[in-house]
Amino acid sequence: MSVDVTLPVLSPKDFASDQEIRWCPRCGDYSILAQMKKVLPTLGIPKEKFVFVSGIGCSSRFPYYMDTYGMHSIHGRAPAVATGVKLANPDLQVWVITGDGDSLSIGGNHFMHVLRRNVDLKVIMFNNQIYGLTKGQYSPTSPTGTKTKSTPFGSVDRPLNPLSVAIGARATFAARSVDVDIKHLCSVLERAANHKGAAFVEVYQDCNVFNSGAFEFASKKGKKEENVIYLEHGKPLIFGKDRDKGVRLNSHGQPEVVELGKGVTADDLLFHDEKAEDMNLAFLLASMRHPEMPEPMGVFRCVDHPTYNDAVYQQVESATERSGEGDLEALFNTGDTWNV
Amino acid sequence: MATTDVPGSNGKISEQLDAVVIRFCGDSGDGMQLAGTQFTNVSAVFGNDVSTLPDFPAEIRAPAGTLGGVSGFQICFSSSDIFTPGDEVDTLIAMNPAALKTNVADLRRGGTLIVNEDAFEKSNLSKAGYEGNPLEDDVSLAAYQVQRVPMTSLTRDAVADLGLSPREAERCKNFFAMGLVYWLYQRDATPTEEWVKSKFAKKPELVEANLKALQAGYNYGITTEAITVHYRVDPAELPPGKYRKVTGNEALAFGFVTAAKLSGKQLFYGGYPITPASDILHELSKLKNFNVVTFQAEDEIAAITSVVGAAYAGDLAITASSGPGIALKGEGMGLAAITELPLVVIDVQRGGPSTGLPTKTEQSDLYMCMYGRNGDCPLPLVAPASPADCFEMAQEAMRIAVEFMTPVILLSDGYIANGAEPWQIPDVSQLKPFNVSNENTQDGDEFMPYLRNEKKTRPWVLPGTPGCEHRVGGLEKSDVTGNVDYSPENHQFMTTLRANKIAGIADYIPEQTVEGPESGDLLVISWGGTYGAVRTAVKQSVQEGLSVAHAHIRYLNPFPKNLGDVIKRYKKVLIPELNTGQLRMIIRGTYLADAVGLNKVQGKPFLISEVKHKIKELINEEN
Numbered sequence: 001m002s003v004d005v006t007l008p009v010l011s012p013k014d015f016a017s018d019q020e021i022r023w024c025p026r027c028g029d030y031s032i033l034a035q036m037k038k039v040l041p042t043l044g045i046p047k048e049k050f051v052f053v054s055g056i057g058c059s060s061r062f063p064y065y066m067d068t069y070g071m072h073s074i075h076g077r078a079p080a081v082a083t084g085v086k087l088a089n090p091d092l093q094v095w096v097i098t099g100d101g102d103s104l105s106i107g108g109n110h111f112m113h114v115l116r117r118n119v120d121l122k123v124i125m126f127n128n129q130i131y132g133l134t135k136g137q138y139s140p141t142s143p144t145g146t147k148t149k150s151t152p153f154g155s156v157d158r159p160l161n162p163l164s165v166a167i168g169a170r171a172t173f174a175a176r177s178v179d180v181d182i183k184h185l186c187s188v189l190e191r192a193a194n195h196k197g198a199a200f201v202e203v204y205q206d207c208n209v210f211n212s213g214a215f216e217f218a219s220k221k222g223k224k225e226e227n228v229i230y231l232e233h234g235k236p237l238i239f240g241k242d243r244d245k246g247v248r249l250n251s252h253g254q255p256e257v258v259e260l261g262k263g264v265t266a267d268d269l270l271f272h273d274e275k276a277e278d279m280n281l282a283f284l285l286a287s288m289r290h291p292e293m294p295e296p297m298g299v300f301r302c303v304d305h306p307t308y309n310d311a312v313y314q315q316v317e318s319a320t321e322r323s324g325e326g327d328l329e330a331l332f333n334t335g336d337t338w339n340v
Numbered sequence: 341m342a343t344t345d346v347p348g349s350n351g352k353i354s355e356q357l358d359a360v361v362i363r364f365c366g367d368s369g370d371g372m373q374l375a376g377t378q379f380t381n382v383s384a385v386f387g388n389d390v391s392t393l394p395d396f397p398a399e400i401r402a403p404a405g406t407l408g409g410v411s412g413f414q415i416c417f418s419s420s421d422i423f424t425p426g427d428e429v430d431t432l433i434a435m436n437p438a439a440l441k442t443n444v445a446d447l448r449r450g451g452t453l454i455v456n457e458d459a460f461e462k463s464n465l466s467k468a469g470y471e472g473n474p475l476e477d478d479v480s481l482a483a484y485q486v487q488r489v490p491m492t493s494l495t496r497d498a499v500a501d502l503g504l505s506p507r508e509a510e511r512c513k514n515f516f517a518m519g520l521v522y523w524l525y526q527r528d529a530t531p532t533e534e535w536v537k538s539k540f541a542k543k544p545e546l547v548e549a550n551l552k553a554l555q556a557g558y559n560y561g562i563t564t565e566a567i568t569v570h571y572r573v574d575p576a577e578l579p580p581g582k583y584r585k586v587t588g589n590e591a592l593a594f595g596f597v598t599a600a601k602l603s604g605k606q607l608f609y610g611g612y613p614i615t616p617a618s619d620i621l622h623e624l625s626k627l628k629n630f631n632v633v634t635f636q637a638e639d640e641i642a643a644i645t646s647v648v649g650a651a652y653a654g655d656l657a658i659t660a661s662s663g664p665g666i667a668l669k670g671e672g673m674g675l676a677a678i679t680e681l682p683l684v685v686i687d688v689q690r691g692g693p694s695t696g697l698p699t700k701t702e703q704s705d706l707y708m709c710m711y712g713r714n715g716d717c718p719l720p721l722v723a724p725a726s727p728a729d730c731f732e733m734a735q736e737a738m739r740i741a742v743e744f745m746t747p748v749i750l751l752s753d754g755y756i757a758n759g760a761e762p763w764q765i766p767d768v769s770q771l772k773p774f775n776v777s778n779e780n781t782q783d784g785d786e787f788m789p790y791l792r793n794e795k796k797t798r799p800w801v802l803p804g805t806p807g808c809e810h811r812v813g814g815l816e817k818s819d820v821t822g823n824v825d826y827s828p829e830n831h832q833f834m835t836t837l838r839a840n841k842i843a844g845i846a847d848y849i850p851e852q853t854v855e856g857p858e859s860g861d862l863l864v865i866s867w868g869g870t871y872g873a874v875r876t877a878v879k880q881s882v883q884e885g886l887s888v889a890h891a892h893i894r895y896l897n898p899f900p901k902n903l904g905d906v907i908k909r910y911k912k913v914l915i916p917e918l919n920t921g922q923l924r925m926i927i928r929g930t931y932l933a934d935a936v937g938l939n940k941v942q943g944k945p946f947l948i949s950e951v952k953h954k955i956k957e958l959i960n961e962e963n
Contacts, residue, residue, distance in 0.1 A: 017811070019823065048806045053649065056814075063811050064824065069803035071652055072813025073645060074675050080642035084649025084657070085803070087633050088608055092653065092803055113638040312633055319628035326630030328601055332594065332765045336531050337584045338385045340575070 010041035017067040023058060028179035028205035032126060033065055035182060039189045040068075043093075051094045053082040055102040058133050059126035059205070062097040076107025079114035082121050083308075090120070090309045093193070100127040104140040104160050115169035117308040118197045124189070125162055125200070126179075128207035129214050136210035148210075163286035163300060166200040167279050173199035174282065175299045178219045179206060184230070184297060191299060197307050217290050218297070227290050231298035236269035239294050246270075247294070255288055274302045352562075353569045354526070359418035360573055361426035362521065364514075365443045366435025366456075367404050368397050368411040371514035375433075376413025377760075378518060378535065382527045384585045384762055387575025388417035391872065392760045393425035393945065396699040405459075405467040410442045419574040423726070423872030425759065427947040431524070433517050435459060435491070437468035444481070453484040454520065456513065458492035487566055491516050491557075498556035499549040508546075512553035519557020524570050529554060578762065586763040588727040588756035589616075592660075592686065593623035595734025597630050600656045602735075602774035603742075608655035610635045610646035615698050616754040617660040617688040640665040644672030644685065651681040652812065654778060654802040656738055660686035662754075663705050664695060667712070673747050674713045677838065679812040680790075680798050682741035682748075684734075689753040689868075691943045700943025701754035703868050704919035709749045710897060710926065716835045718842045720744070721896040723751040725871035728763040730756065733894060735774070742776055744845055745797045751896070753918075755869040755945050778802050790822040795848075796841040798822075843898050852900035856882050856889030861959050863910035865935070867893045867923055870946055874916055877951035886959050896923075904931045912958055914938060916951050 015037040023029045040050060050068035054060035056075035063070030069092075073081045078096045086094045096114075103111045103125050114121065130148070131137040137150040141162065145154040166174045173195040177188040185203065192199035204215040217227045225241040237247040238260070246269040250256045258264050273281060282301040289295060320326075362379065364372045373394055384390050395412040402409030416426035428448040434440040436459040447453060460475050474480035475488055495513040496506065515536075522529050533551060540546040561567060586594070600607035609632065611621045625634045633655070637643040643659045651657040661669060666687045676683055689705045691697025709721055720740050724733035733750060741748040780787055780801050787808040790798050801808045810822060816834060818825035825831075854863070856878055866874040871892050878890040891906055893899065907913055907927070915924040916938035924937045938954045940946060 046806065048804055048809060051653070051803045052811075063813070066811075068809050070811040070813075071649070071679070072811065072815060073648070074671050074814055077641055077645040077672070080637065080645040081649035081652075083635070083642075084608065084610060084646035084651075085653040086649075087635060087646070088606065088650040088653035088655040088657070089802070089804060109638055110642055113642070312635075316628045316631065316633065320631075323629045326597070326601065326627060326632075328598055328768045328771075331597070331627070331630075332584070332768075333582070335584055336381050336385045337582055337765065338387060339582050340387060340578045340580050 010047060012037035012041060014047060015040055015067055017065055019064045021065050022061065024209050026208050027058070028128065028207070029059060029062070029126065031179045031182065032124070032185065032203055032205065033062065035185045035189055036066070039186055039193060042190065043193050045093055049092050051082075051085055051092050052097055053078045053085060053094060054097040055099075055107060056133070057099040057102045057131075059097055059099040060102060076102050076105070077110060078102070079107065079110040079121070079123065083114060083117075083119050086119055086121055086309050087312060090313060094121045096121055096123040098123065098125050100125060100129060100141045100162065101131050101139045104162060104165070112165065112169045115166055115171040115198050115200060118172055118305050120197055120307040120309050122192045122199045123201070124192070125202050126205040127162060127202050128205045128211055130207050130211035132207045132210055161286060161289070162202045164283065167282045167286055167301060170279065171200045171301065172197040172303050172305045173299070174301045175200070176202045176204070176297050178204040178215060178297065180219050181297070188298065191302070195302060197305055218295060227294055229294045229296045231272045231274070231285070231296050231300065233272055233274045233299070236266045236271050238266065238269065245294075247288070255284060255293060257293065274299050276301075277303060352567075354572055355569055356572045356574070358420060358573070359416060359422060359426070360430050360525065360571065361414065361416045361428065362431045362433070363412055363414040363429045363443060363446065364433045364517065365410055365412035365439040366514070367438070368402065368409045369404065370411070370435045371511070372411045372413050372435070375514045375518045376415055378532045379521060379527070380415050380417075380585060380760060381535075382522065382529065382531050383415065383417040384583070385531050386527065388419065388573055389422050389576035389578060389762060390415060390417045390585065390760065391422050391425045393755065394758045398697065398699045403467070405436055405438055405464045407438045407442055407468060410439045412439070412443060417573055419576050421576060421578060423875045424945070424948060427949050431521070433521060435513070435517070437464045437470055437474070440474065441468045441470065447484055449483045451484055452487065452524075453481060454487045454489060454517070456491040456517070457488040458490045489520065489560065494556060494560065495553050498552045502545055502549050502552070504545065504549055509549065512549050515550045515553035516557040516560075519554040519559075520561050522554070523558045523561030524567070526570060526572050529558065579764065581764045583762045583764055585760050586727055586731070587619070587758060587760045588724065588730045588752055589619035589688070589758070590623055591727055591730035591763065592620055592734045592750075592752065593627070595731040596656070596658055596684070596738065597624070597627055597632065598731070598771060599735045599738040599774055600632070601630060602771060603656065603776045605654070605656045605776060607632045608635070608647065608650035608657040609633070610637050610643040610650065610657070610659050612637050612640045612643045612661065612665060614662045614665045616690060616757045617662045617665070617686065619757065620660045620686065620688075640668035641672060644669040645675070647683050648672055648676050648679070648681060651676065651683045652679070652803065654800075656742070657683040658686065658738075659683070660688065662688050662690050663692045663708070666705060666708060670713045673719065674715060674717055675814050676747040677713070677717050677719060678814055678817065680745040681812075682745055682800065684737045684741055684748050684750055686750045686752060688757045689751060691941070697943040699754070701869065701945060702918050702941060702943060703753055703870070704922065704941065705751065706896070706919065706922040706926070709751060716839065718839050718897060720746060720748045720842055720845055720898070721751060722748065723868040723894055723896055724756060725868070725892055725894060727756055727759050727761050729894075731763065731766075735772070739774060740845060740848075742800070743797065743848070744795060744841060745800060746842065751868055753869045759869075776800070778805070780805065780808050788820050788822070790817055791820050796837065796844060846898040846901045849895045849898075849900060851902045852891055852893065852906050854889045854891045854906060855879070857887060858889070859909035860887035860889060861910065862886075862888040862912045862914060862955060863907060864888060864890050864914045864916065864951070864955065865893060865923070865927065866890070866916055867896060870916055870918060873946040873948050873951055876948045877955060880948070881952055881955045886955065888955055888959065899930065907931050907933045912936065914954060914958055916946060916954065918945070
């Protein structure tokens with residue numbers, strides 16, 4: 001007997017909650033929210049199966065604005081909450097919404113562990129290089145010298161590179177996009193949604209109140225073409241408005257920008273391989289930072305590995321197969337017993 | 341006192357006793373925990389009532405032979421029901437000078453001291469800080485019946501033909517010691533022999549060596565001229581039924597698995613290793629075929645927050661830790677309290693603050709568990725009284741959590757967690773059913789996550805349920821809708837509502853009972869692992885004609901409804917605690933009762949005699 005299952009056709013509107021959105025006007029978060037609402041209906045997953053878990057910060061208000069299941073949890077701990085949700089019910093698609101402060105400062109530990117375990121969750125990090133909700137202190141991703149209320153003479157910290165950390169934790173999926181690059185962001189979110197395992201996406205996000213224009217190099221038309229490389233699996237690293245520049249490795253194995261033509265062809269360039277098992281290429285791409293180098297956008301790494309939640313359930317299943325379904329009577333009577 | 345001859349006793353006198361306290365102590369590599377556990381097993385299987393107290397060194401491996409590396413295991417076994425591992429030691433087995441030095445003060449005058457004479461050589465003596473050999477002078481040990489047994493060399497001889505290395509051969513000396521004590525107390529070694537055979541199944545030479553050492557120790561008892569008496573302790577008259585031995589941590593694991601099984605739910609344990617709570621994780625990790633998911637998190641905060649997530653998604657979720665770990669979990673508990681999700685947090689208390697006395701028992705986390713969260717955040721607290729009671733209180737904690745949609749704290753302690761006692765195996769068909777509903781039973785189109793029932797409890801409807809999509813979180817909620825609401829009136833309303841919900845649990849827990857007279861001169865109030873010592877002290881005082889009763893509180897928040905009335909029926913109140921007076925402060929604040937404390941913070945449980953002494957003192961003042 002076959003059963004026809006027709007999923008309701010969902011639209012972005014179906015994912016909008018009735019809550020008033022309280023982000024600052026022109027905040028980059030609006031665009032990320034809009035793209036998320038566009039992507040979810042395309043995944044073929046019933047609405048009730050989505051869970052959004054967030055930490056604390058502007059970005060972390062996100063779950064309130066989605067008409068799905070969700071939890072606004074505590075600062076930095078969303079990956080751990082989400083791990084509990086996914087382990088309790090692996091049938092749910094669980095998204096973690098976090099910011100650069102939330103996930104790299106107070107939550108650095110959980111960020112690293114959720115990725116190395118490969119729990120099947122989607123971690124979207126809104127990176128605005130600043131603390132917005134606490135009104136403008138520097139964050140772990142702020143460039144050295146950033147002047148803020150807590151660093152009036154400029155920060156002396158060296159910043160963390162989120163993708164390097166993620167790749168170092170052996171994330172099976174790592175990608176980057178920009179809030180206002182609507183089509184690109186949609187495609188990256190969609191690929192993250194479809195990845196089986198922990199998917200990490202860094203989104204450059206504009207905080208127009210405390211750190212306006214930090215990512216103009218990567219978002220502004222006319223500038224971004226010269227500053228960004230869109231990664232495509234199996235394709236050479238070419239960029240520029242006229243696609244006349246590329247990246248190749250120099251004699252020391254370091255990436256360098258070269259002009260195409262004049263004896264340099266696409267074949268001389270570095271080719272992207274998101275499926276590479278070793279992480280050297282992904283590290284190298286993550287290390288390319290503006291303004292010294294063009295910054296890569298897109299999927300840095302996408303490899304297949306068993307997920308943590310599957311492995312946990314396989315153990316439960318094999319233990320049940322081996323010993324039979326747990327029987328309290330038998331459990332209580334194990335070991336030495338005696339009658340009185 | 342009866343004297344009978346038993347076969348194989350070589351004509352020696354057999355003396356009958358009611359209760360005996362034995363302590364094995366030695367270097368932490370000497371296998372003393374193993375010897376103690378095995379002796380407990382054979383005594384329990386024989387039918388004695390047993391109670392145990394393991395005592396671990398805090399260092400993983402202090403230098404061999406030093407005072408810091410001494411590991412001990414105390415057992416009381418008896419022909420009547422007992423509630424503690426005993427005050428004074430009747431027989432002390434000391435495997436080296438350091439063990440002797442740190443334990444001999446607990447041996448009663450006239451008690452039996454069995455020492456491994458071989459270990460009393462110069463370097464061990466100096467490591468233990470002895471200037472001379474206490475076995476060689478006439479004063480040091482004159483109060484005791486000293487049996488000098490060259491255990492190392494006798495063990496080496498016993499296993500000589502097995503081709504073991506000298507080190508392997510010497511490691512069997514704990515079995516020699518066990519054999520000797522088995523003879524001394526007429527224990528049947530069969531359960532230990534079976535255990536050795538299965539434990540070392542893959543190493544037949546070790547099976548043979550340990551069995552030979554055990555036999556050699558037993559035979560030494562028969563043949564040596566030095567020991568002329570051995571003892572018999574008859575089986576205890578416990579309520580009829582089938583029994584096994586459990587530790588508190590085992591019983592907690594059994595209790596939570598039972599709650600999950602009875603409710604048809606998956607059990608989720610998120611934890612981070614910490615002494616003395618880790619055994620709960622170890623026990624549950626073995627029980628995956630009971631649909632148990634265990635998650636060893638990266639830290640205590642991940643442990644509690646993973647449990648919050650698992651509870652949100654529908655599992656019966658628990659986490660366990662000890663003092664410092666519970667401190668880290670405070671914020672997570674607050675999240676669970678405001679999101680009103682059911683979960684249980686187990687605190688196996690140890691000496692604090694900070695790392696404190698990591699392997700020793702204390703009851704000093706009561707304030708932290710009662711109050712240690714930001715905001716006005718009362719949570720239910722329950723505390724098992726003994727290792728076996730952990731089975732019931734685990735289920736009670738989970739029942740309260742689910743029935744009232746709240747995190748519940750279960751306060752155990754190191755003494756309960758590692759101690760063992762007989763447990764009457766329950767009839768599974770008689771266990772209280774445990775129903776959980778995750779259905780949406782509301783009328784109307786829109787699901788209201790903070791709509792409440794008569795217990796002020798909100799519904800536990802799970803992600804994945806169509807049409808009930810909702811968000812929870814740490815920001816203040818509006819009643820009924822659960823929407824974020826910071827308005828002043830709403831915060832006051834919700835704070836009161838949450839507190840009233842927890843206070844209302846008092847209508848659903850048993851009333852406080854007392855052991856002893858319904859009114860009188862003195863009421864002794866206890867909680868947690870001091871139950872045994874207080875119970876015995878009060879019982880003995882009543883037998884001596886004193887007007888004293890005992891109320892042991894297992895529900896600490898809310899208190900049983902009648903507790904205030906109970907307290908009023910006595911002229912004085914004594915609250916013995918292994919802290920500086922935490923319950924006393926709360927009782928005084930709640931009931932305006934002029935309670936007196938008996939407080940001990942030495943990392944050790946109460947002796948019965950300490951509590952008795954205080955009872956007498958207070959009653960004498962009264963009269």
